[in-house]
Each structure stands twice: as structure tokens, then as C-alpha cells.
Amino acid sequence: MKERLVQMEILRYNPDTDTEAYFQHYEVVCQEEWVVLDALNKIKETIDPTLNYRWSCHMAVCGSCGMMINGDPKLSCHTFLRDYAGVIRVEPLAHFPIERDLVTAPDDFMEKLKRVKPYLIPKAPKPISEGEYKQTPAQLKRYHQFTLCINCMLCYAACPEYGLTPKFIGPAALSLAHRYNQDSRDGGRDERQEIIASKEGVWECTFVGACSEVCPAHVDPASALQQIKIASSIDWFQEHLMPWGKK
Amino acid sequence: METISTDVVIIGAGGAGLRTAIALAETDPKLRIALISKVYPMRSHTCAAEGGAAGVIKPDDSFDMHFDDTVGGGDWLSDQDCVEYFIREAPKELLQLEHWGCPWNREADGSVAVRPFGGMQKKRTWFAADKSGFHILHTLFQTSLQFPSIIRYDEYYALDLLVDDGRCQGVTAMEMRSGQLRQFHAKAVIIAGGGAGRMFPFSTNGAIKTGDGMAMAYRAGAPLKDMEFVQYHPTGLPNTGSLLTEACRGEGGILVNKNGRRYLQDYGMGPETPVGQPQLKTMELGPRDRVSQAYWHELQKGNTVTTQWGECVMLDMRHLGEKKINERLPLVRELAASYLGVDIVKDPVPIRPVVHYMMGGISTNTQAATPLPGLFAAGECACVSLNGANRLGSNSLVELLVFGRRAALSAIEHMQGLPATNTAALNARAEATQLRIRELFSRTDGTESMSGLRKEMMDTMEKNAGIYRTEEGLQEGVDKIDELRERYQRVILTDKTNVFNTDLFQMLELGSMLDCATAVTVGALARKESRGAHQRLDYPERDDKNFLRHTMVYHQGQAAPRVDYLDVVITKSPPGVRDYSGDHK
Amino acid sequence: MGEEMSRNLGAGAAREPQSPPRAGRVGGAGPLIREVPPTTWFFRHPRYLRYMAREITCIFVGAYCVLLVLGLHSLAAGQPSYEAFLVALRSPASIIFHLLALAASFYHAATWFNATQKAMPIQLGEEFVPGNLISGAHYVAWAALSIVILFLAGVF
Numbered sequence: 001m002k003e004r005l006v007q008m009e010i011l012r013y014n015p016d017t018d019t020e021a022y023f024q025h026y027e028v029v030c031q032e033e034w035v036v037l038d039a040l041n042k043i044k045e046t047i048d049p050t051l052n053y054r055w056s057c058h059m060a061v062c063g064s065c066g067m068m069i070n071g072d073p074k075l076s077c078h079t080f081l082r083d084y085a086g087v088i089r090v091e092p093l094a095h096f097p098i099e100r101d102l103v104t105a106p107d108d109f110m111e112k113l114k115r116v117k118p119y120l121i122p123k124a125p126k127p128i129s130e131g132e133y134k135q136t137p138a139q140l141k142r143y144h145q146f147t148l149c150i151n152c153m154l155c156y157a158a159c160p161e162y163g164l165t166p167k168f169i170g171p172a173a174l175s176l177a178h179r180y181n182q183d184s185r186d187g188g189r190d191e192r193q194e195i196i197a198s199k200e201g202v203w204e205c206t207f208v209g210a211c212s213e214v215c216p217a218h219v220d221p222a223s224a225l226q227q228i229k230i231a232s233s234i235d236w237f238q239e240h241l242m243p244w245g246k247k
Numbered sequence: 248m249e250t251i252s253t254d255v256v257i258i259g260a261g262g263a264g265l266r267t268a269i270a271l272a273e274t275d276p277k278l279r280i281a282l283i284s285k286v287y288p289m290r291s292h293t294c295a296a297e298g299g300a301a302g303v304i305k306p307d308d309s310f311d312m313h314f315d316d317t318v319g320g321g322d323w324l325s326d327q328d329c330v331e332y333f334i335r336e337a338p339k340e341l342l343q344l345e346h347w348g349c350p351w352n353r354e355a356d357g358s359v360a361v362r363p364f365g366g367m368q369k370k371r372t373w374f375a376a377d378k379s380g381f382h383i384l385h386t387l388f389q390t391s392l393q394f395p396s397i398i399r400y401d402e403y404y405a406l407d408l409l410v411d412d413g414r415c416q417g418v419t420a421m422e423m424r425s426g427q428l429r430q431f432h433a434k435a436v437i438i439a440g441g442g443a444g445r446m447f448p449f450s451t452n453g454a455i456k457t458g459d460g461m462a463m464a465y466r467a468g469a470p471l472k473d474m475e476f477v478q479y480h481p482t483g484l485p486n487t488g489s490l491l492t493e494a495c496r497g498e499g500g501i502l503v504n505k506n507g508r509r510y511l512q513d514y515g516m517g518p519e520t521p522v523g524q525p526q527l528k529t530m531e532l533g534p535r536d537r538v539s540q541a542y543w544h545e546l547q548k549g550n551t552v553t554t555q556w557g558e559c560v561m562l563d564m565r566h567l568g569e570k571k572i573n574e575r576l577p578l579v580r581e582l583a584a585s586y587l588g589v590d591i592v593k594d595p596v597p598i599r600p601v602v603h604y605m606m607g608g609i610s611t612n613t614q615a616a617t618p619l620p621g622l623f624a625a626g627e628c629a630c631v632s633l634n635g636a637n638r639l640g641s642n643s644l645v646e647l648l649v650f651g652r653r654a655a656l657s658a659i660e661h662m663q664g665l666p667a668t669n670t671a672a673l674n675a676r677a678e679a680t681q682l683r684i685r686e687l688f689s690r691t692d693g694t695e696s697m698s699g700l701r702k703e704m705m706d707t708m709e710k711n712a713g714i715y716r717t718e719e720g721l722q723e724g725v726d727k728i729d730e731l732r733e734r735y736q737r738v739i740l741t742d743k744t745n746v747f748n749t750d751l752f753q754m755l756e757l758g759s760m761l762d763c764a765t766a767v768t769v770g771a772l773a774r775k776e777s778r779g780a781h782q783r784l785d786y787p788e789r790d791d792k793n794f795l796r797h798t799m800v801y802h803q804g805q806a807a808p809r810v811d812y813l814d815v816v817i818t819k820s821p822p823g824v825r826d827y828s829g830d831h832k
Numbered sequence: 833m834g835e836e837m838s839r840n841l842g843a844g845a846a847r848e849p850q851s852p853p854r855a856g857r858v859g860g861a862g863p864l865i866r867e868v869p870p871t872t873w874f875f876r877h878p879r880y881l882r883y884m885a886r887e888i889t890c891i892f893v894g895a896y897c898v899l900l901v902l903g904l905h906s907l908a909a910g911q912p913s914y915e916a917f918l919v920a921l922r923s924p925a926s927i928i929f930h931l932l933a934l935a936a937s938f939y940h941a942a943t944w945f946n947a948t949q950k951a952m953p954i955q956l957g958e959e960f961v962p963g964n965l966i967s968g969a970h971y972v973a974w975a976a977l978s979i980v981i982l983f984l985a986g987v988f
Binding site for chain 1: 698
Binding site for chain 3: 013015016018019021071072094095097098099105136137138141142160163164206207208209210212213220222223226227229230
């Protein structure tokens with residue numbers, strides 16, 4: 001198998017010993033077919049055990065290993081060395097506080113995810129003994145792509161709105177709210193609406209579209225957010241212009 | 248050291264841990280539940296399960312058939328009372344997930360769809376494309392967010408169980424972002440810590456699957472059961488080890504050797520079935536142990552394909568067509584394309600068997616209780632003896648639901664009328680843990696490198712405890728793991744800082760894996776027969792007279808572990824012949 | 833859109849540390865927060881520049897509307913005023929402005945037409961209507977309306 005000397009610049013920060021972050025240069029022999037994560041693992045095993053980052057599945061489904069690679073938010077387990085020439089610059093995910101090295105604190109995202117009530121609020125509850133809710137393949141397809149979010153937070157690192165206005169609930173959480181709103185079994189839209197259609201919600205989005213460009217799971221959060229905006233606008237018109245038309 | 252007093256502690260927030268937490272919160276909303284995990288719940292390895300989850304739902308299926316498939320698939324090492332309980336709870340749990348929003352694939356009429364799976368005589372595997380585990384995990388995680396009584400401690404690395412008065416009453420854990428130790432005092436502890444596949448070099452398992460939960464229980468005195476049964480999944484990518492789900496074959500994919508022959512017919516799984524018309528329980532839908540073992544024989548005969556990633560056989564799915572592949576196997580297509588550069592629509596993909604699942608684990612009974620009072624376990628880390636000597640594909644995702652819930656109910660029962668806690672005694676135990684960690688930091692005579700030791704362990708496991716085993720190889724394995732455990736006392740900790748010190752966590756994980764590896768090799772050496780996933784070249788037959796029993800391995804400090812046995816529970820299915828020869832019986 | 837953009841340019845709120853405070857740490861520096869530069873962030877990536885181009889081109893659309901209002905105003909003020917307005921339109925500067933405004937409007941319209949498929953997906957039966965059909969329909973409507981206006985203006 002073809003090997004190659006890979007040069008990497010990795011952002012380092014240890015709050016125990018550093019007041020500033022700095023770049024550290026590494027050179028490591030890698031196989032051509034490796035991903036950036038493989039290179040990091042080899043650095044940790046053979047050069048510098050003090051380098052820290054998160055990873056687990058190595059198949060782009062657990063969402064642990066998001067980082068900025070040459071300025072782009074990427075899953076390092078799904079970013080191939082063959083696509084890069086020259087020095088590869090690796091930094092922690094943008095817009096999140098850096099805990100240490102490439103490890104960021106996702107607390108803000110976790111809090112926001114909880115706020116949008118991303119769980120089924122049944123339209124008509126029924127006991128398990130009565131079997132499943134019927135849902136046709138078409139009804140499944142209506143919301144299916146939004147179930148594919150792996151919570152890797154790359155979209156938050158790509159979203160300039162979130163970077164500039166941290167109170168923005170953000171692409172992934174809003175898309176998951178939309179996922180449940182679109183589910184034929186769900187009746188919780190009104191409950192979610194006051195959060196997701198607020199100023200901190202979809203109206204903070206100016207449709208840059210970066211979230212959808214970087215999503216490794218091929219979710220289209222930008223689409224979800226615009227759909228929520230349209231539905232919320234229709235709500236508003238119904239409420240204000242046709243007071244008899246709503247409820 | 249800060250003490251967190253709570254009612255129940257759950258260690259591990261994957262599928263089993265989350266299901267346990269929800270069951271506790273639903274059953275008694277007043278309970279204080281601490282859910283500890285070394286990763287955020289969405290990162291747990293349940294997310295990587297692909298194929299689906301088995302539960303009797305369709306009119307042509309029956310509990311008896313699911314029972315027979317599971318017991319036969321497990322080569323009669325399953326406890327049949329456990330299997331009985333499991334098969335009846337399975338559909339309820341899968342329906343419960345449906346009610347929580349899991350996006351199961353559907354039939355045209357809106358009912359849940361099922362697909363065929365290896366070793367199952369009926370289609371009974373519920374699936375969400377080839378991301379079933381991912382959807383189960385996220386459905387459980389998102390559902391858990393509505394229960395305020397579930398307090399999560401994300402990125403806390405659990406260290407030692409707190410045992411006093413013969414009861415498990417808590418755990419010590421390190422907050423990873425600060426390096427601070429905390430002790431959790433609780434009336435019951437449930438371990439849902441997952442498997443230990445990372446002790447092998449080539450595994451479908453994520454980096455986090457290092458057997459911490461198993462090792463923690465083992466060190467606290469609970470026995471590990473049937474650890475020698477390690478499942479090889481027949482179809483992994485040859486370079487990364489990533490899983491290509493059994494659904495590849497369930498949907499009709501075929502396995503061929505370098506001569507283009509569907510070689511499974513030569514290993515008791517024939518006769519050949521027509522391409523694209525998979526028949527249940529035969530050929531490519533044989534059980535995982537048999538299919539993986541067939542690869543080994545092909546390798547010995549020189550029938551494998553030599554690729555740049557080593558010796559492989561080919562998984563051919565071209566005849567399924569692009570539409571079906573995109574609908575049912577999108578992840579498989581993506582994985583093969585990005586990591587191997589193979590488009591499964593156009594070309595066969597090279598694959599080889601890869602370590603996938605531990606049938607063994609912390610010994611539990613059908614109530615999910617371990618022999619240590621107050622300690623319960625569920626999911627892959629537990630051995631409730633559902634899977635016997637070989638797990639059938641799509642039983643494990645259901646196992647973590649059924650026994651996750653069961654562990655919650657048992658823990659609630661256990662909590663009634665307990666004597667008062669001796670806080671001073673627990674504090675003393677916690678301080679012992681603190682000393683253990685402090686010693687790692689202050690160690691000055693470290694001479695061993697951690698990654699070096701880890702590699703030696705992995706190589707030993709692959710060489711001596713692989714698909715086929717011998718007395719000689721296993722003895723070498725036992726001796727080598729023993730030596731590594733001794734050398735582990737002299738490993739150097741390079742990073743001595745506090746915040747998110749993964750050097751430290753990898754070192755602790757290595758300790759866990761070495762404990763698990765001991766149980767695997769010792770159990771395998773003692774089991775002088777071939778059954779399911781444990782195949783001995785020197786004892787090629789199943790020996791029901793001497794080994795229709797569970798291996799129980801007990802920790803004895805630095806000394807060699809004690810091996811004991813426990814009878815298998817047989818209710819209605821006496822040991823018989825495993826027949827995967829289709830209609831030609 | 834322009835309004836939203838300027839609001840964002842002005843907003844560079846510092847993020848509060850999200851991790852709980854930690855007692856007992858040796859260094860005690862805590863998590864590091866890297867500020868987003870409020871006025872230069874869009875140079876960080878071509879996709880942000882493309883976004884800014886979409887937003888900035890709307891200025892030309894607005895400016896052309898102002899021009900039309902000025903034309904109406906001069907018409908209301910009487911024939912000499914209107915004649916002077918028409919002469920001014922024929923000046924080289926005006927022609928350059930018109931060409932720029934036309935190009936900017938084309939770009940602005942195209943970016944939004946391309947985005948409509950995200951905002952308004954249509955599901956027929958099980959399948960979604962392909963996105964480029966939805967965007968394409970907008971181009972067709974645009975062309976048709978343009979022809980009608982040109983027809984009313986007596987071009988044909």
C-alpha cells in the first residue's frame with residue numbers, strides 16, 4: 001500500500017498549562033487511503049500521547065470526531081488524506097469553547113436540543129397492546145431525511161449566524177423539531193412552535209445555507225428552517241388576517 | 248471528594264442504559280436517576296448497529312419459531328427460561344419504540360416492515376434502512392430528554408463499584424473535563440457499559456468498546472460468564488473493519504470465493520439457492536459463526552482473493568439493483584464507496600470476518616440481576632444467556648431493550664426495605680480508588696509504553712483466541728495476557744494534567760481490556776469442546792456431557808482467576824443438531 | 833435581506849463560557865473561547881462570500897426601485913422635469929448603473945430561485961418532486977412575466 005509523509009498543524013490548548021492556543025507541527029507517515037483520524041491516532045500512539053480528541057465509530061455515524069480541517073468543519077473519520085496536499089491544518093470545531101486541544105464543549109448544543117422537545121408528542125395516544133401507529137412509506141419519507149442527524153454539530157461550526165449570535169437555537173436542533181412536526185404520528189407542533197418560531201429560532205436564520213453544505217449525513221437543515229419559516233408565516237396570516245380561519 | 252447521593256446509578260448511556268433510565272423514570276417519577284457515561288449518549292456504539300431488531304409481529308410467525316431459532320442458533324447454550332421471556336417481550340419493546348417515534352421501514356399499508364436475517368426461519372427483523380441501531384439510539388436518547396428525573400453525567404469515566412455489606416451501593420467516576428473524582432451513592436447500580444471488542448485488533452467496534460463495565464463488575468467480585476464466545480461477523484470491510492450488515496445477505500447478496508463459487512454450500516449450508524432469491528436459514532442466511540468459520544476453511548484451501556488489504560472473499564450485491572440498494576442499504580453503499588472505493592451497485596466488495604460481539608459478559612439471571620446484590624446489568628456487557636454460544640443477528644438490539652427495562656424493574660424491587668447506608672465505609676472504598684489513580688500519576692518507575700502493550704494484547708487475542716483455537720495457542724494466550732497484566736503495573740502515564748486526559752483514560756481502558764482478555768482466554772482454554780463461536784481444532788465436537796454449562800470466571804486479584812461452571816437452563820428444547828441445509832434436510 | 837445583513841454585521845456578542853466553573857484546577861484558565869470577527873468573518877470561506885454576494889446584490893434592486901420612484905416624481909412635476917429625467921437616463925453613468933443593476937438583479941434572482949427548492953419541497957405520492965423542477969418552474973414563470981411586460985411596453 002502506498003505511504004506518504006503527512007504534515008499536520010494541530011491547534012493545541014491545555015487550560016492547566018496554557019493561556020493561549022498555539023499550533024503544533026507534526027510529521028507522520030501515513031497510508032494513502034487513510035483518513036485524518038487515522039493520522040491523529042498514529043500521532044497519539046507514536047509521537048505525542050498528550051494530544052487529545054474525541055472519536056469512536058470510524059464510520060461517520062457516532063458524530064464524535066468533528067473538527068475544522070483546513071477551515072472546513074468535517075468528521076475526521078470521513079476526511080481522506082488523498083483529498084489533501086501540503087500541510088493539513090486541524091482545529092477544534094469553530095463556535096464552541098475549547099476544552100482542550102481538539103475537544104470542544106457541546107453543552108450549549110445539548111441544552112438547545114432539549115429545548116425544542118425532540119420527541120414524539122402523540123396526536124392520539126394509544127396503548128402498546130393496540131399495535132403500531134400506521135404510517136405509509138410516503139408519510140415516512142416526508143420527515144425521514146431529518147431523522148438522519150447524527151448531532152455532530154458541524155452545522156453549528158459552519159453557521160455564521162450561530163457564531164455571531166450564540167442565542168440562535170441553530171440548524172440541527174431546529175431540524176429535529178421539524179422532523180417531529182412532520183411526523184404523521186406527532187401532534188406536538190403547537191408546543192414546539194413557541195420555541196422554534198421565536199426570534200432565537202428560525203427567524204435568526206438568514207439562509208446562508210452552510211449547514212446543508214457541510215452536513216455529513218446529507219440532512220438539509222437549511223431546508224427544514226425555511227419550511228418552518230413558511231409554515232410560521234402562514235400561521236401568522238391566519239391568526240391576524242383571518243381570525244376566523246384558525247381554531 | 249464530592250459525593251452525589253441518588254437512588255439509582257446507571258453506568259453507560261447507550262441503548263440499554265437509556266432504556267433502563269426511561270423505564271425507571273416512567274415507573275417511579277420520584278426516583279433520582281444518575282445516568283453516567285464516558286461519552287455523550289448519541290456517541291454510544293448502539294448507533295453503529297445496522298441490520299435491525301427481531302420481534303414476532305407477522306401472522307405467519309410464532310413465539311415458538313423465534314424460540315427455536317434463538318436456542319438452536321446459540322448451540323443450546325442459551326438459558327431457555329431467559330429466551331422464553333425475551334421472545335414474548337420483544338414485540339412489545341419494538342412497538343414501544345414505534346410509539347416513541349422510531350422511523351421503522353413500512354409496508355404499503357402502513358404496518359411495520361420486516362426483513363429476513365441469518366439463522367431466522369421467518370422474516371421477523373424490524374429495520375430502519377441499514378441504520379436501525381442509530382435510529383433506536385437516537386429515539387431513546389430524544390425520548391429520555393422529556394424526563395426531568397434522569398440526570399445525565401455525560402463524559403464521566405466510571406472507575407470502581409462501591410461495595411459494602413455485600414451489596415453494591417454506588418460507583419466512583421471521574422469527570423473527564425476536570426479530572427475530578429466524584430462518588431455516587433445509590434441503592435442500586437445498573438451496568439450498561441457495552442462490549443469489549445477492542446481487545447482484538449480487527450473489530451467492528453468503536454474505540455469506546457473497551458469492556459469497562461465488565462471489568463468493573465469483575466473486579467468487584469461478580470463473575471464473567473461465557474466470555475470465550477466471541478462473535479465474528481462474516482462481512483467486515485477488510486481495511487477499517489467497518490460492518491457491512493447481515494441485511495446485505497438478507498436482501499439477497501451472495502458470498503463467492505476467488506473461483507466465483509458460492510462456497511457456503513461446501514460447509515453444511517447448501518445446497519445452493521438461486522441468486523437473488525435468498526431462502527431463510529440456509530446458504531448466505533446461515534448463522535454468523537458458521538459463515539465466518541467457512542471463510543477460515545476457504546483461507547486454508549487457498550480459495551480466498553488476495554487484495555491489497557489481505558485475504559478476502561467477495562460479497563456480491565450487484566443483482567439487487569440500484570433502487571433497492573439505495574432504499575435498503577444506503578449506508579453500506581456509502582461505506583464501501585468511501586473507505587474502499589467500491590460501488591456495490593457495479594462491483595462485488597471484498598470482505599472478511601471481523602470481531603463484532605461478545606456473547607459473554609457479566610453473569611445475570613433473567614431478572615437482569617448479577618450474583619452481587621444491588622448490581623444489575625443489561626445489554627452487551629451482560630450475559631443473561633440469551634445468545635448462548637452464538638448470537639443471531641438482530642437479537643441484540645432487542646436484548647438491550649428487553650433487559651434494559653427488566654433491569655430497571657428489578658432495581659426498583661431491590662430498593663425496597665434496604666438497611667441504612669454506611670457512608671463512612673463507602674467513603675473509604677472511594678478513597679482506595681483515589682489512591683489507585685494517584686499512583687498512576689505519581690508512578691516514576693514506568694518502563695512500559697501503553698500503545699506497545701495494547702498492541703501486544705491485540706495481537707495475542709487475534710493469534711491465540713481467533714475463529715479457530717487450540718490448546719497450545721490458548722495456553723500461550725493465557726500466559727501472554729498474564730504477563731501483560733503484570734507489565735501493565737509498570738505502564739508510563741505521559742500526560743499528567745487534569746483536563747480531558749485521554750492518555751489516562753486509554754490507560755484505564757487498557758486495564759479493563761486486559762481483565763476481559765483474561766476471562767476470554769482462560770474460559771476458552773478450559774472449554775475442551777467446539778460449540779457455536781468457540782471452535783477448537785483439537786476438540787472439534789460439541790460435548791454436551793461435560794460442557795453443556797456456562798463458564799464462570801471469578802477475579803482473584805493479581806492471581807490467576809478461578810473458573811467455575813453453571814448449568815444451562817433447559818425447559819423444552821433438548822440439545823439437537825443445528826441444521827442450515829434449507830429444504831434438503 | 834439587506835436589513836438582516838447589517839444587523840448581523842453589528843452583532844458580535846461574546847459567548848459566555850458554557851462549562852460550569854471548576855474548582856481545584858491547577859492552571860484554572862478554563863475553556864478557551866475564540867471570538868468570531870464581527871466584520872471580517874465572511875472572508876473565512878468562499879461559501880460565506882457567495883452568501884454576501886447574494887445579500888449585497890439586493891442593494892441594486894433597491895436602488896433601481898428608488899430610480900423608478902424618482903421617475904414617477906419627475907413625471908408628476910411636469911413635462912420639462914420628465915424630459916430632463918429621460919436625458920439623465922441616457923448618460924453614460926446611468927447606462928453603466930443599469931447594466932450593473934441588471935447583472936446584480938439576475939444574480940440575486942437566480943440565487944433565490946435556486947433556493948426555492950429547499951424552502952418549498954413538494955411531495956407527490958411517495959417521491960419528492962426533483963428540486964430542479966421547482967427551481968426551473970420559477971425561471972419559466974420569470975421568463976413568461978418578462979415577455980408579458982416587454983409586450984405591454986411595446987417591444988414586440
